[in-house]
Amino acid sequence: MSVDINTRIIGTGKYKAEGVLTNHDLEKMVDTSDQWITERTGISERRIAPKDVATSDMAAGAVKEALDMAGKKPDDIDMIICGTVTGDMPLPSTAAMIQKKIGASNMCPAFDVSAACAGFIYGLSVADAFIKTGKAKTVAIVGTEMLTRFMDFEDRNTCVLFGDGAGAVIATADQSDRGILSTHLYTDSSLTAALQIPGGGSLEPASAETIANRRHFIQMEGREVFKVAVKYLSDAAETAVKANGYSVDDVNVVSAHQANMRILSAVSKRVNIPLEKFALNLKYYGNTSSASIPISLDEAVREGKVSENDLVLMIALGGGISWGSALIKW
Ligand code: COA
DSSP states (O other): OOSSOEEEEEEEEEEOOSEEEEHHHHHTTSSOOHHHHHHHHOOOEEEEOOTTOOHHHHHHHHHHHHHHHHTOOGGGOOEEEEEOSSOSOSSSOHHHHHHHHTTOOSOOOEEEEOOGGGHHHHHHHHHHHHHHTTSOSEEEEEEEEEGGGGOOTTOHHHHTTBOEEEEEEEEEEESSSOEEEEEEEEEOGGGGGGEEOOSSSSSSOOOHHHHHTTTTSOEEOHHHHHHHHHHHHHHHHHHHHHHTTOOGGGOOEEEEOOSOHHHHHHHHHHHTOOGGGBOOOHHHHOBOGGGHHHHHHHHHHHTTOSOTTOEEEEEEEEGGGEEEEEEEEO
16 A cells, blocks of 8 residues: 555535524424423524435535535546435435436446444545555545435424535545545444334335334434443544544544534543534534534635644544544645
């Protein structure tokens, strides 16, 4: 493996779904309150995509924006990696749909990675490996989720949490010392049942019964996930920084998956990185799973909050339980 190749992010983009569902709207749908949602999660509203928009449409919009920023054309991309658990359909991959919708005609490999809310970091890690081994040069990595279509709007435990959206980056082989310094990926399979969509797969194929039993919606044991989230995310953050010979004080920007403000506040305290360094938009988007990091990263980049040579730390955790980190010299 050549050590001279680095993986540098040269473009970011997002798709911001048009519709807005506020906490007050939800008060009319389930037994909840704006106060409960705000205090327990930090979410005020979430975005909802129009009915005629698919997960791959949002992704394609995000990739096109990222390509524009990178100054690249669709056919310059030689790999498309899509993190999603709410793809257009089980077969084919959402990444294949994205290739078509961005207008690429170069038949580059396109595939999905399934790591729930950690899907973007998993995708970034795969892209980094392909680029550093010389097997790919310019890769589009996307996180895209249409979570509101997998939500049980009769279940207040979950329906107040999630939103739709997509974010993307273009990463390319680079000779400078800037780029992805490390990625670390983990899965703890002891908690697979804590966050799942149980119906519609080989275990419980779709049937009138699975539909009647609402098995095609997201189910979550929030408390169980919460317990491990703070520890796993904090440990991942510390490992990423230490592995590269830095201290937490050196981190300029944290781009974290946003599920709950209380989780992020606890991580911030535990690893001693002030919340002011976190790129946050949970209040306006809700939890957008794999899209959460690339959307908030794109907003931070466009607002000028990320400068050349800044140390950017990414951390995410979701169903699996799968989680991970990426440390980037911007
Ligand atoms: N409105 C009002 N009350 C609600 C509610 C809602 N939308 N949702 C749950 N409650 C109630 C519960 O029924 C429970 O009532 P009870 O005490 O009478 O049983 C009470 O509020 C507390 O529920 P609990 O689940 O303990 O709340 P919580 O403080 O753990 O917050 C989550 C719930 C989901 C917000 C929180 O657990 C969480 O963020 N978990 C992690 C999510 C995550 O990181 N997922 C991975 C990435 S997707």
